[in-house]
Amino acid sequence: MEAASVFLQLAAILIGARLGGEVAARLGAPSVIGELAAGIVLGPSVLGWLEINDMIQLLAEIGIIMLLFEVGLETDLGRLARAGRKSVVVAVGGFAIPFVLGYATSRYAFGQEPIVALFIGGTLTATSIGVTVRVLRDVGRQNSAEGQIVLGAAVLDDILGVLLLAFLFHFSSTGELDLGGTAQLLVLIVAFFLLAPVAAKFVAYVMGHYRQLAQLPGLVATMIVSLIFLSAWVAHAVGAPELLGGFTAGIALSRRFVLPLGVALRRDARFSREVEQDMKPIVQLFTPIFFVAVGLSLDLTAVDWLSPFIWTFSIGFAFIAITAKIAAGYLLWREHWLMRTAIGMAMVPRGEVGLIFAELGRAAGLFDDSLYAGIVLVIAYTTLLSPFWIKLFYRLYGERRELVTPAA
Amino acid sequence: MEAASVFLQLAAILIGARLGGEVAARLGAPSVIGELAAGIVLGPSVLGWLEINDMIQLLAEIGIIMLLFEVGLETDLGRLARAGRKSVVVAVGGFAIPFVLGYATSRYAFGQEPIVALFIGGTLTATSIGVTVRVLRDVGRQNSAEGQIVLGAAVLDDILGVLLLAFLFHFSSTGELDLGGTAQLLVLIVAFFLLAPVAAKFVAYVMGHYRQLAQLPGLVATMIVSLIFLSAWVAHAVGAPELLGGFTAGIALSRRFVLPLGVALRRDARFSREVEQDMKPIVQLFTPIFFVAVGLSLDLTAVDWLSPFIWTFSIGFAFIAITAKIAAGYLLWREHWLMRTAIGMAMVPRGEVGLIFAELGRAAGLFDDSLYAGIVLVIAYTTLLSPFWIKLFYRLYGERRELVTPAA
Numbered sequence: 031m032e033a034a035s036v037f038l039q040l041a042a043i044l045i046g047a048r049l050g051g052e053v054a055a056r057l058g059a060p061s062v063i064g065e066l067a068a069g070i071v072l073g074p075s076v077l078g079w080l081e082i083n084d085m086i087q088l089l090a091e092i093g094i095i096m097l098l099f100e101v102g103l104e105t106d107l108g109r110l111a112r113a114g115r116k117s118v119v120v121a122v123g124g125f126a127i128p129f130v131l132g133y134a135t136s137r138y139a140f141g142q143e144p145i146v147a148l149f150i151g152g153t154l155t156a157t158s159i160g161v162t163v164r165v166l167r168d169v170g171r172q173n174s175a176e177g178q179i180v181l182g183a184a185v186l187d188d189i190l191g192v193l194l195l196a197f198l199f200h201f202s203s204t205g206e207l208d209l210g211g212t213a214q215l216l217v218l219i220v221a222f223f224l225l226a227p228v229a230a231k232f233v234a235y236v237m238g239h240y241r242q243l244a245q246l247p248g249l250v251a252t253m254i255v256s257l258i259f260l261s262a263w264v265a266h267a268v269g270a271p272e273l274l275g276g277f278t279a280g281i282a283l284s285r286r287f288v289l290p291l292g293v294a295l296r297r298d299a300r301f302s303r304e305v306e307q308d309m310k311p312i313v314q315l316f317t318p319i320f321f322v323a324v325g326l327s328l329d330l331t332a333v334d335w336l337s338p339f340i341w342t343f344s345i346g347f348a349f350i351a352i353t354a355k356i357a358a359g360y361l362l363w364r365e366h367w368l369m370r371t372a373i374g375m376a377m378v379p380r381g382e383v384g385l386i387f388a389e390l391g392r393a394a395g396l397f398d399d400s401l402y403a404g405i406v407l408v409i410a411y412t413t414l415l416s417p418f419w420i421k422l423f424y425r426l427y428g429e430r431r432e433l434v435t436p437a438a
Numbered sequence: 439m440e441a442a443s444v445f446l447q448l449a450a451i452l453i454g455a456r457l458g459g460e461v462a463a464r465l466g467a468p469s470v471i472g473e474l475a476a477g478i479v480l481g482p483s484v485l486g487w488l489e490i491n492d493m494i495q496l497l498a499e500i501g502i503i504m505l506l507f508e509v510g511l512e513t514d515l516g517r518l519a520r521a522g523r524k525s526v527v528v529a530v531g532g533f534a535i536p537f538v539l540g541y542a543t544s545r546y547a548f549g550q551e552p553i554v555a556l557f558i559g560g561t562l563t564a565t566s567i568g569v570t571v572r573v574l575r576d577v578g579r580q581n582s583a584e585g586q587i588v589l590g591a592a593v594l595d596d597i598l599g600v601l602l603l604a605f606l607f608h609f610s611s612t613g614e615l616d617l618g619g620t621a622q623l624l625v626l627i628v629a630f631f632l633l634a635p636v637a638a639k640f641v642a643y644v645m646g647h648y649r650q651l652a653q654l655p656g657l658v659a660t661m662i663v664s665l666i667f668l669s670a671w672v673a674h675a676v677g678a679p680e681l682l683g684g685f686t687a688g689i690a691l692s693r694r695f696v697l698p699l700g701v702a703l704r705r706d707a708r709f710s711r712e713v714e715q716d717m718k719p720i721v722q723l724f725t726p727i728f729f730v731a732v733g734l735s736l737d738l739t740a741v742d743w744l745s746p747f748i749w750t751f752s753i754g755f756a757f758i759a760i761t762a763k764i765a766a767g768y769l770l771w772r773e774h775w776l777m778r779t780a781i782g783m784a785m786v787p788r789g790e791v792g793l794i795f796a797e798l799g800r801a802a803g804l805f806d807d808s809l810y811a812g813i814v815l816v817i818a819y820t821t822l823l824s825p826f827w828i829k830l831f832y833r834l835y836g837e838r839r840e841l842v843t844p845a846a
Contacts, residue, residue: 033499034674037667044664048657055653085496091441245463248722249456255723256452259445266442308719314656315663315720 036085040319043086046072047318060168060417062161065318067414069325082326086319093320094160094382095262095276096313101163101172101181102280103306107227109178116362117182123358124183124377125190128154131350140343145202146401149391152194153405154351157187158381158413159273160320165417166376169424176369176433179362180376188271189219191383195390196269202394218268223278226261230282233257238301250308254283324382328410333403340400344407351412352378366432375423378416384409444493448727451494454480455726468576468825470569473726475822477733490734494727501728502568502790503670503684504721509571509580509589510688511714515635517586524770525590532591532766532785533598536562539758548751553610554809557799560602561813562759565595566789566821567681568728573825574784577832584777584841587770588784596679597627599791603798604677610802626676631686634669638690641665646709658716662691732790736818741811748808752815759820760786774840783831786824792817 046068054064072080080086110117132151136142142150162184166172172181193212200208237253258279265275285302334340359374360367388405391397397405427433454476462472480488488494518525540559544550550558570592574580580589601620608616645661670683693710742748767782768775796813799805805813835841 032674033496034671034680036496037500037674037680038671041664041667041671044660044667048654048660048664051654052652061654085493088441088444088493244460246456246459246469248719248726251719251722252452252456252726256449256456259449259452263442263446263449266440266445272442272445308722311656311659311716311719312723314659314716318656318660 039080039083039086040089042072042080043068043319043322044315047322051318058421060165060421062164062168062321063414063417065321066161066325069322070328070330071325072322073326073329075328075330080326082323086323086326089316090320090323091272093316093318093323094273095258096309096316097160097163097320098273098276099258099280100309100313102277102282103284103309104172105181105281105284106173106178107281107284110182113175113178113182116179116365117186119361120179120183120358120373120377121186121190123361124157124355124374125155125187125194127357128351128354129194131354132347135346135350139346142401143396145198146391146396148198148201149387149394149396150347150401150405152191152198153380153384153387153391153409154347154354155187155194156191156380156383156387157184157355157377158379158383159184159188160324161379161381161413161417162376164321165379165420168417169421169428171372171424171428174433176372176376179373183373183377185274185277187377188274188383189216191387192219192269192271195387199390199394202396215269219270222265222268222270223274226264226275226278227282230257230261230279234283234301241301241304250304251312254279254305254309255312257283320382324385324413327382327385328406330406330410332399333407334400337400340404340407343401343404344411347404347408348411351380351408352416368427368430368432372420372423372427372433375416375420379413380409381413384412447488447491447494448497450480450488451476451727451730452723455730459726466829468573468829470572470576470729471822471825473729474569474733477730478736478738479733480730481734481737483733483736483738488734490731494731494734497724498728498731499680501724501726501731502681503666504717504724505568505571505728506681506684507666507688508717508721510685510690511692511717512580513589513689513692514581514586515689515692518590521583521586521590524587524773525594527769528587528591528766528781528785529594529598531769532565532763532782533563533595533602535765536759536762537602539762540755543754543758547754550809551804553606554799554804556606556609557795557802557804558755558809558813560599560606561788561792561795561799561817562755562762563595563602564599564788564791564795565592565763565785566787566791567592567596568732569787569789569821569825570784572729573787573828576825577829577836579780579832579836582841584780584784587781591781591785593682593685595785596682596791597624599795600627600677600679603795607798607802610804623677627678630673630676630678631682634672634683634686635690638665638669638687642691642709649709649712658712659720662687662713662717663720665691728790732793732821735790735793736814738814738818740807741815742808745808748812748815751809751812752819755812755816756819759788759816760824776835776838776840780828780831780835780841783824783828787821788817789821792820 047065050064050068051061055061071077074081129151132154133147136147136150137144162180166177166180171177193216196215197208197212200211241249258276261279262272262275266272283305355377356371356374358377359370362370362373388402388409392402455473458472458476459469463469479485482489537559540562541555544555544558545552570588574585574588579585601624604623605616605620608619649657666684666687669687670680673683674680691713763785764779764782766785767778770778770781796810796817800810
């Protein structure tokens with residue numbers, strides 16, 4: 031493809047994201063909805079001006095990695111760790127409940143084959159870490175107590191999703207249960223999470239000192255981006271989602287990151303400020319491409335709107351998809367119900383993670399066209415509607431004492 | 439290609455550029471040489487770790503467009519216009535002299551076909567606007583009097599090169615001289631140059647005012663980049679090189695840009711500062727990719743170093759390539775000889791523009807392997823050696839009164 035046509039596509043994506051985001055914000059909706067809607071309008075669903083291609087896909091992946099980098103940068107690892115037990119409860123519940131309900135309903139109410147039912151259940155386990163984080167940021171709750179629990183749970187959900195995908199993929203192609211391979215993958219991912227931030231912190235520390243010796247400008251922009259790319263590549267190499275590489279690089283560069291075992295490296299506040307300031311425009315440039323690309327990849331013309339199956343299937347499973355995640359929030363039985371609801375609602379959007387599951391199911395020949403369309407609709411409902419409820423919820427209850435947490 | 443492998447390649451490119459640039463700067467060489475060398479080392483010439491692919495190519499093109507945007511942003515259009523007559527002399531001389539000498543030498547000393555000789559002459563007309571601008575910046579002469587003349591001449595040379603390429607391409611495929619088509623292309627490019635900055639200025643003006651109304655962060659990063667992409671796309675659509683789209687967008691956003699006919703829009707200094715600050719990391723991120731990509735595309739293993747032809751051809755044409763451009767500087771007969779030499783030397787690097795000519799000649803079946811290798815060597819000599827002379831020249835004569843111009 032010619033570079034010039036990619037430039038035109040990128041300009042359309044960035045301008046569309048801006049217009050959509052601003053209109054959504056004006057209307058009181060979360061701006062991420064505007065960006066997703068811009069993708070739906072520009073893409074095959076409505077105007078058909080743009081299609082996902084390799085270039086847009088790559089830049090979109092850079093966008094989500096950069097967003098997760100920024101989320102990591104703003105994350106207080108101590109608070110995330112303190113939220114840890116609760117995050118585990120929400121992640122495991124938010125994984126198991128939709129999986130079991132999705133499997134049972136597909137198998138017994140819709141009479142699907144066991145392997146197809148397993149993939150449908152798998153699709154429902156997803157949590158869109160990108161949409162979830164963006165909505166929390168749009169409503170100003172990223173660093174709240176529930177925000178930390180949701181962030182941890184979304185990260186864990188992504189890992190559980192990858193493990194399940196690897197497991198199901200092996201099962202669907204060989205018919206064997208590959209517990210050993212899945213366990214090995216889990217060990218690698220855990221090792222990545224333990225080692226990557228330490229390694230990245232070491233690199234950042236060297237960079238921060240070397241900075242005074244650098245003769246050329248642009249050290250932060252080029253070297254921090256390299257560190258993020260390397261971390262994403264290592265994440266991919268061990269079998270983890272690439273965006274978690276961005277997250278761990280961000281964690282490592284966070285001002286609040288301290289090495290374990292009390293080995294605190296001297297913090298260089300000026301370097302941290304430079305990183306934040308120089309990375310901001312880069313993150314802002316790439317991130318909207320991701321959300322527009324999610325909209326572009328939702329092809330709503332593939333849906334046969336007149337078939338009764340589509341309606342029963344998509345509404346039935348959307349009901350399961352939503353209630354199962356909210357139920358996961360309610361597993362935190364010691365929390366106030368507002369807190370439990372807020373956490374559960376934030377986990378609802380399936381977004382790009384659900385689309386990856388659905389796409390793999392289709393590629394494996396398990397989902398036919400109508401099944402795929404139904405699943406895409408479920409993903410669209412959860413992704414497009416839950417930001418509205420979340421915003422509405424915080425407008426109604428956001429000032430309640432049970433939700434207002436002390437500043438970090 | 440998998441996204442993860444692109445991430446690894448990009449990290450290698452950015453880290454290689456940084457290491458090469460820093461080492462070059464330490465050794466007193468221009469840092470651009472280090473970045474080009476990093477590409478040669480990483481690419482097929484030495485290690486063979488990386489190859490140019492569509493993704494790297496696209497990001498490299500974004501890099502050169504961004505660099506030209508920044509050059510435009512720092513350009514004083516008034517000074518550029520005052521340098522204009524001299525730029526025209528240097529551009530036309532620097533185009534005609536190497537073309538005629540290159541054609542005559544290929545035709546009569548090396549006995550090439552007329553159309554082949556025309557392409558060889560065409561390759562020698564090129565000026566690498568990227569390398570030229572970078573070297574002037576590395577030696578701190580970007581905004582000097584000679585810097586402005588060279589910038590103008592390099593831009594004009596790029597346009598003349600495009601016109602010649604279109605003309606030769608038509609001639610080589612149909613055997614007809616397409617003067618009408620070339621004239622039409624010229625008119626379109628001139629119209630682009632007159633209208634694009636005004637249109638871009640208008641958009642920037644609207645954006646600057648709208649900025650206060652924007653609800654979402656990241657306006658500058660996303661909308662200025664969109665403006666640059668749109669401008670590059672329009673440049674391509676009218677037949678001009680895409681990088682000139684970046685240049686005109688930069689000109690339009692320059693603090694010193696005033697509309698013609700005295701219609702000066704109120705300048706918004708705060709907006710200008712925001713543009714400069716937010717675009718800096720984006721430019722710094724993409725630009726090194728371009729210079730490394732130029733190095734990657736120089737495949738020096740294609741050269742048969744034992745053939746006498748390669749040596750006579752490449753050294754002979756390198757001599758022509760260098761003296762012809764310096765002769766063009768000497769056409770400014772009223773200037774001091776130091777000024778004339780500085781200008782001529784800055785025009786020597788052929789870089790990516792020469793490679794495009796050579797690649798088209800090969801694709802059209804006009805250059806066989808040994809001819810192509812010889813031309814690539816000529817391009818490599820002019821691109822890799824002239825930054826050294828330029829730096830040495832300014833070390834020797836840079837403080838001389840004839841070269842020190844009043845600050846802008």
